[in-house]
Amino acid sequence: xFSSAAIQEIEEIRTKYPNARAALLPALYVAxxxxxxxxRKAYVAVAEQLGVPTATVRGVxxxxxxxxxxxxxxxxxxxxxxxxxxxxxxxxxVDFLKTKYGxxxxxxxxxxxxxxxxxxxxxxxxxxxxxxxxxxxxENLTEKNLQDILEKxx
Amino acid sequence: METILLKNIQxxxxxxxxEYKKAGGYASIRKALGMEPQQVIDEVKxxxxxxxxxxxxxxxxxxxxxxxxxxxxKYLLCNADEGEPGTFKDRPILEKNPHLLIEGMVISGxxxxxxxxxxxxxxxxxxxxxxxxxxxxxxxxxxxxxxxxLGKGITFHLSVHQGxxxxxxxxETALIESLEGDKGQxxxxxxxxxxxxxxxxxxxxxxxxTLSNLPYIIAVGGEAYAKIGTPDCxxxxxxxxxxxxxKPGVYELPMGTRLKDIIYTHCGGIKGGKKLKAVIPxxxxxxxxxxxxxxxxxxxxxxxxNGSMLGSGAVIVMDESVCLVKVCHRxxxxxxxxxxxxxxxxxxxxxxxxxxxGRIENGEGMEGDIDTMLAVSAxxxxxxxxxxxxxxxxxxxxxxKHFRPEFEEHIRAKKCVVNG
Numbered sequence: 001x002f003s004s005a006a007i008q009e010i011e012e013i014r015t016k017y018p019n020a021r022a023a024l025l026p027a028l029y030v031a032x033x034x035x036x037x038x039x040r041k042a043y044v045a046v047a048e049q050l051g052v053p054t055a056t057v058r059g060v061x062x063x064x065x066x067x068x069x070x071x072x073x074x075x076x077x078x079x080x081x082x083x084x085x086x087x088x089x090x091x092x093x094v095d096f097l098k099t100k101y102g103x104x105x106x107x108x109x110x111x112x113x114x115x116x117x118x119x120x121x122x123x124x125x126x127x128x129x130x131x132x133x134x135x136x137x138x139e140n141l142t143e144k145n146l147q148d149i150l151e152k153x154x
Numbered sequence: 155m156e157t158i159l160l161k162n163i164q165x166x167x168x169x170x171x172x173e174y175k176k177a178g179g180y181a182s183i184r185k186a187l188g189m190e191p192q193q194v195i196d197e198v199k200x201x202x203x204x205x206x207x208x209x210x211x212x213x214x215x216x217x218x219x220x221x222x223x224x225x226x227x228k229y230l231l232c233n234a235d236e237g238e239p240g241t242f243k244d245r246p247i248l249e250k251n252p253h254l255l256i257e258g259m260v261i262s263g264x265x266x267x268x269x270x271x272x273x274x275x276x277x278x279x280x281x282x283x284x285x286x287x288x289x290x291x292x293x294x295x296x297x298x299x300x301x302x303x304l305g306k307g308i309t310f311h312l313s314v315h316q317g318x319x320x321x322x323x324x325x326e327t328a329l330i331e332s333l334e335g336d337k338g339q340x341x342x343x344x345x346x347x348x349x350x351x352x353x354x355x356x357x358x359x360x361x362x363x364t365l366s367n368l369p370y371i372i373a374v375g376g377e378a379y380a381k382i383g384t385p386d387c388x389x390x391x392x393x394x395x396x397x398x399x400x401k402p403g404v405y406e407l408p409m410g411t412r413l414k415d416i417i418y419t420h421c422g423g424i425k426g427g428k429k430l431k432a433v434i435p436x437x438x439x440x441x442x443x444x445x446x447x448x449x450x451x452x453x454x455x456x457x458x459x460n461g462s463m464l465g466s467g468a469v470i471v472m473d474e475s476v477c478l479v480k481v482c483h484r485x486x487x488x489x490x491x492x493x494x495x496x497x498x499x500x501x502x503x504x505x506x507x508x509x510x511x512g513r514i515e516n517g518e519g520m521e522g523d524i525d526t527m528l529a530v531s532a533x534x535x536x537x538x539x540x541x542x543x544x545x546x547x548x549x550x551x552x553x554x555k556h557f558r559p560e561f562e563e564h565i566r567a568k569k570c571v572v573n574g
Contacts, residue, residue, distance in 0.1 A: 016313045018353050019353070021334065021335040021336075022333060022334050022335045022353075023335065024335030024336075025315065025316065025317070025318060025332065025335060026315070026316065028318070029316065029318070052335075059337065060335065060336060060337055063320065063337040063338065063494075064277075064317075064318035064319055064320050064338075065318070065319035065320065066277040066278075066317075066318040066319035067318055078278075081484075082239040082240075082438070082484065082488060083239055083240065083397075083434075083438055083470055083481055083484055083485060083488075084239065084240050084396035084397055084470055086480075086481075086484055087396075087397045087398060087470075087472060087476065087481075088397070119278065119319075120237075120239065120319075120321060120488050120491055120492060121237060121238075121239040121240070121241075121278075121321075121488075122278045123236055123237075123241065123242040123244075123245050123276070123278060123279065124242060124245075125239070125240050125241070125242050125394065125396035125397075125402070125468070125470070126242055126394060126395065126396050126402040126403040126404065127402070127403075128396055128397075128402075132278065132280070135280035135281065136281075137281065
């Protein structure tokens, strides 16, 4: 079940739309923040709160890449490897994360500290290669500064 | 040229309403709300403003269709789902100049007699979400959004709707589906969103950059605005340049600036003095150009004549060290990942093209692979619900058209012929 704060947040979101169904995407964001990822429990909570079938909630959520379908590390690395980032060395960064942190694309580090998701363009092409760690942009990455940046995320 | 869209963004507090007003912001709202909605549409028509999302559709025409529909309420949606790879032109507006967009949306809302607006923001821009929400709150607090704006009896409500990482939601009917709480799969057209859009009501979907032109058009008038750029495509354009140039970044220049000048004059030429090999001029979906085709005006009319498209104005520059088989393969991986799965030519076609390009890149290409790719592409082009499939097919067709020998050598040598 949702916390009362989360219920209140979803109810406020609902007022922005003419029907409850339209609040589904924002409600899923609330759910993954509350539950850490979109577990069965999270789907049921969203479904009950909005009066939408659980199967519909899950069907919609699994369409979108940014809803978490499994437990994640404490910090989420979203690294872009699309063309602009690839031209400037994003693949080397993927290799570096593999050797240095044991991170496979889509995987989680063994200490549970990081998850890695490969992204399809995060709009930082002029400062490529780039990544998001949680909500923060990090740009002009090299192996060296990538390591320095990640050290800040305990 | 004075900057209009990226005005004042060097100011570290540019996203704050006080700074925006200090720089002359929100003067156009007052002027526009004193005009009849039709007068606003007429000014936009005189300005010749075209949509900046990629299609270049005349804005006044779209507005006229929605305005003429008798159904109410009407909705104004801002497409901030900037996902076309290579594109980062809307991000500075969203993060640094949010009040310009809000002002543009209130003006547009008035023109359309729309009382509700949503900014559909891509999930990959978390900072922009916070900045926009703070700016919207400031606008409400200053009676620039909400009921009876500036005492003019006009209502416009605005909120941010965050996407969740689906490129396809940049397509306007997919965006509408997503806003309604569904999978972002495009709708068949007609009916068009101007008649049956979000919540089955008349809906205008305009790009961030498009809407951000409105305050200036109202300030100086359509005729003065139309003097910027080219007669067929007036106004300023934000070009975003990435890849192998000395100074990548965003450049606000008149529409019709030549591609060659963007690369060599504004961006300082090819990085490290290397040789230019290829340019993708308008985001990854637009046809690639070889170096002898870059002396061309960047606008919606001249780029198609030159064999490509303006797209989002996202210029990706590649030097001589780049393996184009690899670039094409990466592009198709993207399209396969982002195909929504609704129609089979796109769902199957992107997968097969990716697979063939993958085996060529891995040194397992076979004789006939190029023709197979051309046949698959031909079976996608014009046969899909939305332009994603067309984009994927034309990427392959144009890489082969301009760089076929490199693909052939790759297949014959069974390895990369550029980087060994």
